[in-house]
Amino acid sequence: MLTLTCPYCGVAACETELSPGGEAHLKRFGPGSSDDDFEAYLFLRPNVKGVHFERWRHAMGCGKWFLAARDTATLEVFGTYSAQTTEPPPGIVEAIRAKRPDWSPT
């Protein structure tokens, strides 16, 4: 069972308490952007087998959105962090590098 620690309320929540929200750190392309950018933003996903950043909501707890770094091939969790970021914070990147030395953020 997947357990993520909510960075806001500090509760180690099991997945029945959480709602998944898809890939994190998407850059929004709105009106005026090119069709290619808009399509990529809305639909195209790397769907990574490996290190994946994603959005979760502590739905049955504090109700807040947060972000998590997880390995989709092993279900290992590298850490969770605030949703108020546009890229993984250094602590998370370090935690991933410690276990996946050849990983680099794309």
Add this chain to the structure above:
Amino acid sequence: MRRYSAFAIAREAARHHLGWERAWASPTPKASYDVVIVGAGGHGLATAYYLGRNHGIRNVAVIEKGWLGGGNTGRNTTIIRSNYLQDPSAAIYEKARSLYETLSQDLNYNVMFSPRGVMMLAQTEHEIRGYQRTAHANALQGVATEFIGPSKVRELCPIINIRGPRYPVLGALWQPRGGTARHDAVAWGYARACSDMGMDIIQQTEVTGVRREGGRVVGVDTTRGHIGCGKLGIVVAGHSGVMAERAGFRLPIESVALQALVSEPIKPVMDVVVMANTVHGYMSQSDKGEMVIGGGADGYNNYTQRGSFHHVEETVRALVETFPIISRLKMLRWWGGIVDMTGDRSPIISKTPVEGVFVNCGWGTGGFKAIPGSGWAMAELMAKGHSPLAAEFSLDRFREGKFIDESVAAGVAH
């Protein structure tokens, strides 16, 4: 290839079964092929089979990372139906269902197609309206379904608790010629037929890269060396995103785990397939007597072929409510498969940004039922560059906003 028949059984019985041939060859890969298909599951093998049978393209290799039929083909709940809402879906799923009717004869391999009937229970007013709409749409599409009332549901499947405490059964969408088939046999039958046509099925070989020259595919790198190809078909379900990355493009797909489980075998108690989408579970009884049970998919990206335990609990709880007699059944096996989900819950059978590369993916939680139709359409697309069955399922539909929304028919249960 020696044909299977009642006579063959008698002949072999008389000589200690020493004359059975290997069903398919395991050749060493050639330097190049006209067509390479990545993925020897049902869809990949069916694509190869119809390339050979319908279009005369037989210089084909099917390359498989594991063993054939070892992915989702061997992990589903074997349900076959075509009661979808939108015209393009009804066309391809009904094509598949109708091909299943004669598939055992076509392949000379018993796929045990059993058109026992599929029933999708309506347990809310909203579902009644939804399924009545689907029944009307199916009537226009030439798919034989009807909306039946609770008394007919009870007659067809006496073990259903019609007056359930939370969600009484108010009716059902009934497809009498839907049913089940032996999932492994579908892969094995296609593999044997492909091998018989001279195609190479190369197992235990992973495609690690796609070679391109001037925007066109020229071959694939594998764990057994380079293999050249004129055209490449990527038919790898849950790993479509990974293969697309290797070929240099992205797909509107995310991979999640979907689970199923079977009970200990019991005497025959139901001879139809029942899907209860409101309470989130579906069940049928296999020929061995096991109750075959499926439920919802997880909501997060996952490549591990293991699902979340709480989904099993939800599914079993829903089914115990619907079928009280199973409450003391023990479960025998539980497994997961990685399904490739698109936003509109419809598949992708399409050309790609790389010339000569085609994808067949996005079947999500319901690919098994579509195998023959999917292979038929994909083969036509790869051979001729256009297929009427596949036309609406192209990759551009996301960009153009021409979705084929089957989230009601396909998003929950299969």
